Amino acid sequence: MLRILSTYGNLLLTAMGQTLLLALCGLFFACILGLIVGLMSVVKNRVCNVIAALFVDLIRGVPMIVLAYFVYFGMPYLFNTILQIGGVMLTALQAGTICLALNCGAYMAEIIRAGIESVDRGQMEAARSLGMPYWRAMQRVVLPQAIRTMIPSIINQFIITLKDTSILSVIGFPELVNTAKNVVANTFMSFQTWAIVAVMYLVVITLLSRVARNMERRLKRGHEQG
Amino acid sequence: MAMNRDNVKIHVEHLKKSFGKLEVLKDVSTDVYEGEVVVIIGPSGSGKSTFLRCMNRLEDITGGTVVVDGYDITDKKVNINTVRENVGMVFQHFNLFNNMNVLRNLTLAPVDLKKAGREEAQARAVALLERVGLSDKALAFPAQLSGGQKQRVAIARALAMNPDIMLFDEPTSALDPEMVGEVLEVMKELAREGMTMIIVTHEMGFAREVADRVLFMDGGYIVEEGTPEEVFNHPRHARTRDFLNKVL
Numbered sequence: 001m002l003r004i005l006s007t008y009g010n011l012l013l014t015a016m017g018q019t020l021l022l023a024l025c026g027l028f029f030a031c032i033l034g035l036i037v038g039l040m041s042v043v044k045n046r047v048c049n050v051i052a053a054l055f056v057d058l059i060r061g062v063p064m065i066v067l068a069y070f071v072y073f074g075m076p077y078l079f080n081t082i083l084q085i086g087g088v089m090l091t092a093l094q095a096g097t098i099c100l101a102l103n104c105g106a107y108m109a110e111i112i113r114a115g116i117e118s119v120d121r122g123q124m125e126a127a128r129s130l131g132m133p134y135w136r137a138m139q140r141v142v143l144p145q146a147i148r149t150m151i152p153s154i155i156n157q158f159i160i161t162l163k164d165t166s167i168l169s170v171i172g173f174p175e176l177v178n179t180a181k182n183v184v185a186n187t188f189m190s191f192q193t194w195a196i197v198a199v200m201y202l203v204v205i206t207l208l209s210r211v212a213r214n215m216e217r218r219l220k221r222g223h224e225q226g
Numbered sequence: 227m228a229m230n231r232d233n234v235k236i237h238v239e240h241l242k243k244s245f246g247k248l249e250v251l252k253d254v255s256t257d258v259y260e261g262e263v264v265v266i267i268g269p270s271g272s273g274k275s276t277f278l279r280c281m282n283r284l285e286d287i288t289g290g291t292v293v294v295d296g297y298d299i300t301d302k303k304v305n306i307n308t309v310r311e312n313v314g315m316v317f318q319h320f321n322l323f324n325n326m327n328v329l330r331n332l333t334l335a336p337v338d339l340k341k342a343g344r345e346e347a348q349a350r351a352v353a354l355l356e357r358v359g360l361s362d363k364a365l366a367f368p369a370q371l372s373g374g375q376k377q378r379v380a381i382a383r384a385l386a387m388n389p390d391i392m393l394f395d396e397p398t399s400a401l402d403p404e405m406v407g408e409v410l411e412v413m414k415e416l417a418r419e420g421m422t423m424i425i426v427t428h429e430m431g432f433a434r435e436v437a438d439r440v441l442f443m444d445g446g447y448i449v450e451e452g453t454p455e456e457v458f459n460h461p462r463h464a465r466t467r468d469f470l471n472k473v474l
Binding site: 028123125126127128129130131132133136140141144145148186 | 269282284305308309310311313314315317319321322324325334335336340380383384387407
């Protein structure tokens with residue numbers, strides 16, 4: 001165990017950094033995508049509703065590992081070999097970010113939709129009755145209330161996405177699991193290596209959950225006085 | 227009190243409203259004059275709330291014409307938001323913005339829609355709160371108020387836009403009995419000042435006292451209308467008599 005730590009400790013820490021980088025990139029775009037698709041599913045417009053529903057169904061219905069292979073190997077093959085447009089090369093980080101953004105974005109969209117729908121319809125009606133346009137009312141009245149109820153689910157989704165980065169080891173991104181595999185290949189010490197990796201995930205995720213719980217508590221306190 | 231027969235504020239002609247296959251308003255026509263207080267009564271499911279909600283197009287209108295302040299709101303080209311700025315609405319369940327304190331509830335729309343600067347809107351909000359007897363609640367959040375207080379804030383919020391028409395959708399139906407009086411008192415005051423008001427309510431005593439005209443609705447039609455004296459004391463239709471017998 002100690003030998004692994006002294007020899008490969010830095011490597012594993014760097015890999016953890018890569019995992020966090022990938023998760024951050026993915027989450028950033030997932031938030032944007034989730035907000036757009038989530039709003040598309042609540043507006044009074046059939047076309048938007050259908051597009052949003054199809055997107056969510058599609059992503060939820062495909063395992064992320066398939067999505068990863070498809071984006072990393074399938075898309076360049078489509079553009080370069082089948083369509084012969086050429087020039088499409090994705091780095092593992094780019095492909096991984098796209099996968100996480102699509103996957104997490106779909107779940108975020110559902111969380112955002114549910115959050116908005118949990119706000120009483122009367123809130124929107126009251127704002128509209130005063131002459132406020134739909135989007136202004138959404139932004140000033142509905143979303144601030146919806147976000148409060150969404151926070152726990154969003155944090156939960158963040159944690160799931162962080163763990164899902166391990167799936168992207170299959171496209172060769174040097175995140176923690178992929179790096180650990182190499183360490184095991186070199187040392188054959190699989191028990192020690194995987195134990196270290198497990199603890200590393202555990203520590204990071206527990207810390208994040210702690211922060212999340214504090215944030216949630218602070219938001220709840222805010223809600224009681226308002 | 228100061229009804230002006232020369233100025234029609236709301237003109238409704240052959241209004242129809244369906245929810246899918248369910249026809250809630252079948253054919254409703256009436257005119258509301260400036261300064262008039264119209265009270266709508268009727269059994270539940272008669273379409274009175276839906277009728278009221280068509281006056282500011284919170285419900286899409288299926289057929290007919292509704293002209294508010296000279297704007298035909300059934301015309302898609304008319305900017306409904308501009309019309310709504312002059313038509314205040316008070317809801318059965320208050321619908322105060324839960325994420326804001328009372329003061330912000332009153333200033334949000336006027337400031338956001340550039341009807342007033344922040345300072346001006348705040349000064350007006352403070353004056354309105356005083357008028358509804360809630361000066362001390364400016365910084366309270368809706369969750370800290372009683373039902374009666376919430377509804378008085380809701381009235382003040384609608385008035386903050388300086389509307390010339392006010393719609394009330396069963397404003398006292400969700401209140402504990404001891405709080406009904408304080409809300410009705412604010413509404414009476416408003417009526418005395420000459421506000422044009424359309425009120426859906428089950429408070430028959432209040433209707434008798436403040437209404438210039440009472441509409442009795444049933445089955446998607448206005449069955450009978452007249453002064454409170456006419457409708458309450460000498461109802462002409464069997465259905466009106468039947469309803470009044472049950473509620474009086």
